[in-house]
Amino acid sequence: xxxxxxxxxxxxxxxxxxxxxxxxxxxxxxxxxxxxxxxxxxxxxxxxxxxxxxxxxxxxxxxxxxxxxxxxxxxxxxxxxxxxxxxxxxxxxxxxxxxxxxxxxxxxxxxxxxxxxxxxxxxxxxxxxxxxxxxxxxxxxxxxxxxxxxxxxxxxxxxxxxxxxxxxxxxxxxxxxxxxxxxxxxxxxxxxxxxxxxxxxxxxxxxxxxxxxxxxxxxxxxxxxxxxxxxxxxxxxxxxxxxxxxxxxxxxxxxxxxxxxxxxxxxxxxxxxxxxxxxxxxxxxxxxxxxxxxxxxxxxxxxxxxxxxxxxxxxxxxxxxxxxxxxxxxxxxxxxxxxxxxxxxxxxxxxx
Amino acid sequence: xxxxxxxxxxxxxxxxxxxxxxxxxxxxxxxxxxxxxxxxxxxxxxxxxxxxxxxxxxxxxxxxxxxxxxxxxxxxxxxxxxxxxxxxxxxxxxxxxxxxxxxxxxxxxxxxxxxxxxxxxxxxxxxxxxxxxxxxxxxxxxxxxxxxxxxxxxxxxxxxxxxxxxxxxxxxxxxxxxxxxxxxxxxxxxxxxxxxxxxxxxxxxxxxxxxxxxxxxxxxxxxxxxxxxxxxxxxxxxxxxxxxxxxxxxxxxxxxxxxxxxxxxxxxxxxxxxxxxxxxxxxxxxxxxxxxxxxxxxxxxxxxxxxxxxxxxxxxxxxxxxxxxxxxxxxxxxxxxxxxxxxxxxxxxxxx
Numbered sequence: 030x031x032x033x034x035x036x037x038x039x040x041x042x043x044x045x046x047x048x049x050x051x052x053x054x055x056x057x058x059x060x061x062x063x064x065x066x067x068x069x070x071x072x073x074x075x076x077x078x079x080x081x082x083x084x085x086x087x088x089x090x091x092x093x094x095x096x097x098x099x100x101x102x103x104x105x106x107x108x109x110x111x112x113x114x115x116x117x118x119x120x121x122x123x124x125x126x127x128x129x130x131x132x133x134x135x136x137x138x139x140x141x142x143x144x145x146x147x148x149x150x151x152x153x154x155x156x157x158x159x160x161x162x163x164x165x166x167x168x169x170x171x172x173x174x175x176x177x178x179x180x181x182x183x184x185x186x187x188x189x190x191x192x193x194x195x196x197x198x199x200x201x202x203x204x205x206x207x208x209x210x211x212x213x214x215x216x217x218x219x220x221x222x223x224x225x226x227x228x229x230x231x232x233x234x235x236x237x238x239x240x241x242x243x244x245x246x247x248x249x250x251x252x253x254x255x256x257x258x259x260x261x262x263x264x265x266x267x268x269x270x271x272x273x274x275x276x277x278x279x280x281x282x283x284x285x286x287x288x289x290x291x292x293x294x295x296x297x298x299x300x301x302x303x304x305x306x307x308x309x310x311x312x313x314x315x316x317x318x319x320x321x322x323x324x325x326x327x328x329x330x331x332x333x334x335x336x337x338x339x340x341x342x343x344x345x346x347x348x349x350x351x352x353x354x355x356x357x358x359x360x361x362x363x364x365x366x367x368x369x370x371x372x373x374x375x376x377x378x379x380x381x
Numbered sequence: 382x383x384x385x386x387x388x389x390x391x392x393x394x395x396x397x398x399x400x401x402x403x404x405x406x407x408x409x410x411x412x413x414x415x416x417x418x419x420x421x422x423x424x425x426x427x428x429x430x431x432x433x434x435x436x437x438x439x440x441x442x443x444x445x446x447x448x449x450x451x452x453x454x455x456x457x458x459x460x461x462x463x464x465x466x467x468x469x470x471x472x473x474x475x476x477x478x479x480x481x482x483x484x485x486x487x488x489x490x491x492x493x494x495x496x497x498x499x500x501x502x503x504x505x506x507x508x509x510x511x512x513x514x515x516x517x518x519x520x521x522x523x524x525x526x527x528x529x530x531x532x533x534x535x536x537x538x539x540x541x542x543x544x545x546x547x548x549x550x551x552x553x554x555x556x557x558x559x560x561x562x563x564x565x566x567x568x569x570x571x572x573x574x575x576x577x578x579x580x581x582x583x584x585x586x587x588x589x590x591x592x593x594x595x596x597x598x599x600x601x602x603x604x605x606x607x608x609x610x611x612x613x614x615x616x617x618x619x620x621x622x623x624x625x626x627x628x629x630x631x632x633x634x635x636x637x638x639x640x641x642x643x644x645x646x647x648x649x650x651x652x653x654x655x656x657x658x659x660x661x662x663x664x665x666x667x668x669x670x671x672x673x674x675x676x677x678x679x680x681x682x683x684x685x686x687x688x689x690x691x692x693x694x695x696x697x698x699x700x701x702x703x704x705x706x707x708x709x710x711x712x713x714x715x716x717x718x719x720x721x722x723x724x725x726x727x728x729x730x731x732x733x
Contacts (some may be wrong), residue, residue: 129554129557129558130558131558132551132554132555132557132558133496133499133500133503133551133555136492136496136551136554137493137496137497137500140488140492140493140496140547141489141492141493141496141497144485144488144489144492144493145489145493147485148485148489151485182534182535183534183535188551188554191550191554195492195547198543199484199485199488199540202481202484202488202540202543203484203485205481205484206481206482206483206484
């Protein structure tokens with residue numbers, strides 16, 4: 030089914046969504062992107078800026094609807110208007126800190142919205158899905174590297190992570206109830222970087238939650254200095270270690286998952302880690318970014334942040350074996366492409 | 382706040398709901414009951430038969446709205462129309478077998494509906510809640526008797542149980558986000574029996590999922606024989622052991638929880654087991670029911686049912702200590718009152 034089929038991409042205007050749409054278009058898929066634009070830069074019902082740029086990068090058109098996955102009638106109309114083959118489901122609220130403040134928003138959007146989407150899918154006979162999950166479902170790692178067999182849902186420390194875990198559980202139950210469903214859960218480690226063109230990238234609203242956008246905003250002069258939360262973790266340099274993965278590698282992973290779902294032997298559901306399998310510390314990332322950008326990144330050390338863990342990195346061998354997928358872009362490419370995007374778009378999509 | 386305050390009871394027409402409303406009215410609470418009537422016997426928007434009978438039992442009036450907790454606008458209007466002090470939240474789909482067939486219905490009604498209700502509560506400044514949870518959140522017991530410290534959410538074998546667990550987690554996060562919330566999670570063991578008048582009781586739609594209504598329907602001639610799933614469990618007589626609790630004891634537990642929430646020392650959330658602390662086997666229940674009813678209950682032994690566990694009973698000491706609550710009705714009362722209800726209402730509320 031590679032190419033020539035139509036993929037509905039929820040949250041298509043977002044960071045992972047837009048980069049995945051680039052890869053889909055490059056591979057001759059027809060893409061229908063929906064987004065409620067709560068985190069996208071767009072005017073009215075206009076196509077969001079990120080998707081306009083995706084079209085500029087690829088020379089292909091994205092069919093776009095401003096729609097919320099919680100609105101079953103609106104989503105149903107989209108399914109009725111197109112012959113959709115599969116769904117890649119990104120749409121979700123994603124700010125960890127905000128989720129602690131507003132848990133009901135997260136449960137209603139991420140769990141309620143997803144359940145509504147799945148109901149509309151089933152009603153329209155579309156039962157192939159790639160779900161945007163997260164390594165946060167593993168909670169505090171019991172062993173490293175983390176395999177897909179690691180327990181999930183225990184010790185998830187925030188509603189964002191729990192909402193991802195809940196949706197995974199909902200999907201497992203959906204697959205048990207109806208054997209026509211074929212679902213891949215992709216558990217992302219730490220997506221960073223940007224498309225090599227530097228025209229699309231991560232554009233967080235407000236103060237970035239994640240390390241890489243924070244570093245690049247310091248480098249570009251939008252923020253004074255980086256705060257590093259804890260340098261007394263049991264890691265080589267005391268700062269937290271994470272498995273960073275280039276966004277374009279991640280995007281490719283979704284296409285591999287779509288192909289896998291269409292292989293004759295695939296049934297029910299399966300979870301895959303998408304990571305490099307190697308961890309980098311905060312200080313290593315700062316150093317690599319300074320080298321890639323030629324800019325100094327000022328930082329201060331602060332105390333540990335509640336809920337943070339010392340180390341987290343993937344065992345990515347299952348995705349290699351089953352999906353024939355492996356991350357190919359290294360830390361230099363991650364930093365170079367982040368900086369390229371940041372430098373060209375100091376205020377993100379608003380710069381346009 | 383005992384008496385004189387107004388309690389919103391969601392799912393007020395249901396089995397646990399209606400019996401709790403009796404106790405609330407007896408104790409001078411004003412009750413606003415809402416129900417979407419998917420499992421109640423009612424004509425149009427008329428007050429459900431169960432609530433009419435509650436009024437007959439108590440001589441008090443129940444304010445009733447036909448409303449679905451998923452409908453935020455409708456619920457908001459009810460909060461605006463009354464000065465509600467606390468909420469007892471029963472409304473949920475509750476058939477374990479059906480939940481395996483239709484997981485999305487369970488997640489949307491039980492988790493999505495509850496989240497919507499909590500949002501409307503917060504918006505209206507009502508932040509005191511008693512939630513109808515279940516011992517199923519404990520999954521397959523790791524130790525017996527089960528205390529409230531037993532892990533939850535691990536090995537929940539069906540979407541019904543998971544949906545209860547998810548709502549518990551949502552509520553914990555709500556309490557973390559806003560310290561004004563005061564929540565009690567009541568984890569029911571196996572509610573049985575009926576009000577001593579025999580005018581209200583359990584009225585399952587279709588084939589009963591639970592043992593006691595099945596036994597009583599056999600005794601009254603609605604069903605040929607009871608099927609016992611497994612007599613090779615590691616229990617004294619080989620049949621499954623459960624902690625049955627009289628519905629009127631359970632109802633009283635909710636009033637004790639309301640009082641507890643209003644005590645000055647109570648804050649955030651707390652979970653309590655509501656059970657007797659003693660298990661009875663299927664065969665013991667059959668025998669006790671035969672004695673109470675004077676009827677023979679035919680049964681056959683079948684193989685184990687997937688997901689069933691051998692034994693489950695509560696450590697109910699925390700509820701005794703904190704809530705000053707303890708079950709007072711024994712197995713004889715449970716069987717006698719079930720039979721009284723069944724005999725007077727062989728077809729449940731439809732008999733009227």
